[in-house]
Amino acid sequence: MANIKFSVINGSTVLPDSQVERAVGALQTQVRRDYAPVWGTDADLIFVPTGQNPEPGSWWLTVLDNSDQAGALGYHDVTSEGLPLGKVFAKTDMIYGLQWTVTASHELLEMLGDPDINLTAFVQPDPDAATGLLYAYEVCDACENDQFGYDIDGSLVSDFVYPAWFESFRQPDSTPFDYQKKIRKPFELLPGGYIGVFDVTAGNGWQQIIAPEKPGTRGRPVGSEVRPHIGSRRERRRTLRSHWVRSRPIEAIHENTRRFREYPLGRRG
Secondary structure, eight states: SSSSSEEEOOOSSSSHHHHHHHHHHHHIIIIIIIIHHHSOOOOEEEEEEOOOOOOOOOOEEESSGGGGIIIIIIIIEEESSBBEEEEEEEEHHHHHOOOOHHHHHHHHHHHHOOTSSSOEEOOOOSSSSSOOOEEEEOGGGOOOSGGGOOEEHHHEEEEBBGGGOOTTTTTTSSSSBTTOOOOOOEEEEEEETTEEEETTOOOEEEEEEEEOOOOOOOOEEEEETTOOOSHHHHHHHTTOOOGGGOOOOOOHHHHHHOOOOOOOOOOOO
């Protein structure tokens, strides 16, 4: 039995309980078999059917319909008990041809890796210079594209990086950098991947580096004018902690699944 308990809540109208429950089994296998031996953090996943309440003391992973629900829920950054909360927008994923189970896996593993959204890796190009970059400790962003996911019992789950990905002293191909063994060196981004960085001397806040369009070229920074999805980990990392508030009661989550308005596509997490 793990110390962390996750309530995976079906608040979606496009996914039956049976489908979400089946995916929860695959996610449990990924956490226990693949993630925990590498990162040292395990969790017990508890499926919560539509209309039922999560177990007290558990972290929440809520499966919702549309990312416009962030307007109602996105400002609610932790559970009613002040514990970590993640969101998966299944209908929006379907509209854009993405697998919602990859999103669920992505959010789950990143919550386990950095539940308070405050961890970083500091990299100095020159140890004698007062410069450097903070890399956000997000374990799925660099390899988030569905094409790099893998199948567990009929559910596609996300690839994820290993601790070595954040270790700048590692040489290329010297050790595994991700579960699928697609990444060759620290801080490499696969096509469709990205990572948040904070230049400690620039004073321009969190930026995004997205994967290069062609192999062998550098990723390009995306400035702070590109607004992350409200309620995403990227948005919360840039939000003052004093502005975080607790989630509404679970009944409000189910009620909000009846509201529909399409929201522009963004990146996961």
